[in-house]
Amino acid sequence: MFTAQNLISLCITSILTAGLYAVMSYGLAIIYGVMKVVNLSNAGFLMLGAFMTMVYSQVLHLDPVAGAFLNMPLFFAAGWLVYVTLVRRVRQALPIASLLMLFGLWLVLQNLALTVWGSDDQSIITRYTYKALPLFDYRIALTRLIVFAVAVAVMAVLQILLNHTYIGKALRATVQDPQAALLAGIDTERISGYAFGLGTAFAGFAGGLMTLLFSFTPDFGGPFQLKSFTIIVLGGLENLAGVTVGAAILAFAESFAVLFMRASLQNVIAYALLVVALIVMPGGVTSLFGRRS
């Protein structure tokens, strides 16, 4: 059970899962960071991303990875629209109002998908779905490797954009201090719209990538949504780099828990971590070491 081979193989699995977890939580973190809105509709957009990718592959015979990229502009537009028509109008009210509104949107998306696609399990099988890559003594599923590589590449590109473009810098400034950003002449309202679009684009992208690994139903987003919350809370909510840390912690915790408990209890780890992290360290894991000036 605790052989070195097992442990190494678990580590590899964890790292690959962490890549997916990070990309799926990034959107939530951006939206929370910029406007302090908890985006419950993220689950709906994850699910919709998966179904859209299925549609592309059925109609256009598009590969899921390409489908995930195609989702990005479409979901950006959808997210921006959601911000302009819905979220902006309740931002002045208590934070719970925007949470409930986005929860309503999640219900709408989920049940629309149910009426359109039914409640059956769907999956996309590609030519490489069952292929594995031998690496020394281990075999790694090709799909997992692709998802990891694409996720990391996209996040790296995003990081560059955030650091080197005007909108990226404005977005980071708004995360750090909305009032100061406003004083510096940044149109935080416009940035909020972009951030919501970007966050939704990431949800659609992650949903598309997930079709390579999982089967999906219209109820598909819920558990991943909660995991995303766990990740951004562990990462420190407003800390975009913290997402990676949170994703890694959750992925490792889940993978290694299988050694000690039933696999069907795996999700409980994430939910327990979520509650504990919310209560014990609202500043996230990174606040525990250093930065205590």
Add this chain to the structure above:
Amino acid sequence: MIGSAPGAPAVVRPARPRLPAAPLLAPALGVALALVPVAAPGNITVLNLGFFTFLYVAQGLAWNILGGFAGYVSFGYAAFFGLGAYTTALLWLGGWTPVLTFPVGGLVAAVFSLIVGVPTLRLVGPYFSIATIGVGEAMRILMLNLDRITGGASGLNLPTAVPSKAWFYTAALLMAAVAYAAATWIRGSRFGLGLAALRMDLEAAETLGVRTALFKNVAHMISAFLVGVCGGLFATYFQYLHPDTVFSFTESISLVLIALIGGLGTIWGPILGAAVFYAVQDYLQTSYPTFHLLAYGILLIVILLFEPRGLAGLAARIWGHYRPGAPPIAAAPAAPGAFGPPAVPVPGETGSHVPAPDGPGPVPGSTA
């Protein structure tokens, strides 16, 4: 209701338009509904409709004690419902009479709510909501895996010797009446004022000597107790339990939707909300099983945009409009709703793109 509280200054809660003769309406309605099984003892459809509606009314009212009065929106009430249901089921299988198990189920739910509430109620606003989603889902998965106790994924069969439909109808009506009485009493009491105060400003309430942590937890426990009893009633009615039904997320969100669509923090809101919720669900269930949640999602968004006080607020507004000598309808949205913005505009939140100065959007016929 509000008026009956002698020491209640009008400062805490702005006067809201109320339904006509509200204090008398509920008992009259209750008595009329209680006569239904006498008048039509064989009409199973009506009795079933009544049973489920009243069960939802009771739970909606109970949820509203914490979610509406205190403003702590919980997405985890299925845990209380499920615990009540399973407590009743297990004691019943152990030889108890079902009726005697209901309070025990309620107590189990209340104790669990305390265990969960002490840490999570320290969180504010959205963080509490998210934590409760986690707690609720974790409970569902745990129960699915405790198969020696709960029967796990194959469920639990209960004895088939049960009372008549008329009995269930009356029991659920009684439950709704108890929840109504509890909610009405709390709302008018010092306890209810404390909850309203901490909803509006937690720190200010604390400074003024409201024991916020105690109040929140007591509200949580009372509502969990009521929902737990409802769970027991449900278990007796169904004679079969499965963790995925009684602990489901759908059960949790049903309560949130009932209270929100009816009117958060009002007495009549959950009653109206539950009646509409179950009627719509029952009507659409057979042909379009998912449509009622779709409809409710849309309704929720519309309500948050235009009438944050829900159906009860809408009813009060319409009543206010048609009452002779009433102010024009445009006056209504100026009153802070359940999600009303803070009295002082928050700097940094640019208001330039928001159409109206306060939350609710333009009202047809408004001249402002």
